[in-house]
Amino acid sequence: QQPVQSPQAVILREGEDAVINCSSSKALYSVHWYRQKHGEAPVFLMILLKGGEQKGHEKISASFNEKKQQSSLYLTASQLSYSGTYFCGTADRGSTLGRLYFGRGTQLTVWP
Amino acid sequence: DAGVIQSPRHEVTEMGQEVTLRCKPISGHNSLFWYRQTMMRGLELLIYFNNNVPIDDSGMPEDRFSAKMPNASFSTLKIQPSEPRDSAVYFCASSLPSLAGGPTGELFFGEGSRLTVL
Numbered sequence: 001q002q003p004v005q006s007p008q009a010v011i012l013r014e015g016e017d018a019v020i021n022c023s024s025s026k027a028l029y030s031v032h033w034y035r036q037k038h039g040e041a042p043v044f045l046m047i048l049l050k051g052g053e054q055k056g057h058e059k060i061s062a063s064f065n066e067k068k069q070q071s072s073l074y075l076t077a078s079q080l081s082y083s084g085t086y087f088c089g090t091a092d093r094g095s096t097l098g099r100l101y102f103g104r105g106t107q108l109t110v111w112p
Numbered sequence: 113d114a115g116v117i118q119s120p121r122h123e124v125t126e127m128g129q130e131v132t133l134r135c136k137p138i139s140g141h142n143s144l145f146w147y148r149q150t151m152m153r154g155l156e157l158l159i160y161f162n163n164n165v166p167i168d169d170s171g172m173p174e175d176r177f178s179a180k181m182p183n184a185s186f187s188t189l190k191i192q193p194s195e196p197r198d199s200a201v202y203f204c205a206s207s208l209p210s211l212a213g214g215p216t217g218e219l220f221f222g223e224g225s226r227l228t229v230l
Contacts, residue, residue, distance in 0.1 A: 044218040087154075099160060102147075103154070
């Protein structure tokens, strides 16, 4: 039930773009994205509740393909501050109310 | 406004000792989660409370782990007896229901309690 994230790690130069993918074997109710910097707590980025939904947060956006049970996080013109580990969290349809499964994370490093 | 407050931030103990981790959720949040983070297993949900009632504890590893939420502003996670494999960062998070009335809204995480069991 844990979603699968890819890639495991990404190294970018400032200004480059990246895509992080999250897929589940279960039918999904919602997808959450969080960013965690080293030694800190995960911080919420966005939640997608409906298939086809897209959202943006600064130059970070995400999409949710309900049929494919997938979500993607898009980081555009990356900044140094984007470095960290990105986690997707998924809530399965039919699972216990409130249960959120997190992927293993994608470590993003942005170099100047 | 204060965020989720966890204590202690760091705990080093010896195998067999009892460990108690504490959490104060954000005022007004009615859902509280305990997660464990390790390199090997990532972020694992241990237990989830809604309105102080445990809803899902299927993630609790074994009987050595117990969690309580005696009131809306306090929760504890206890490990007795502790083992080296319990070493991890334990996060507490709280949330309101999602705006759409769905299962989970935005989670606000505490700074975590780093546990080392020798």
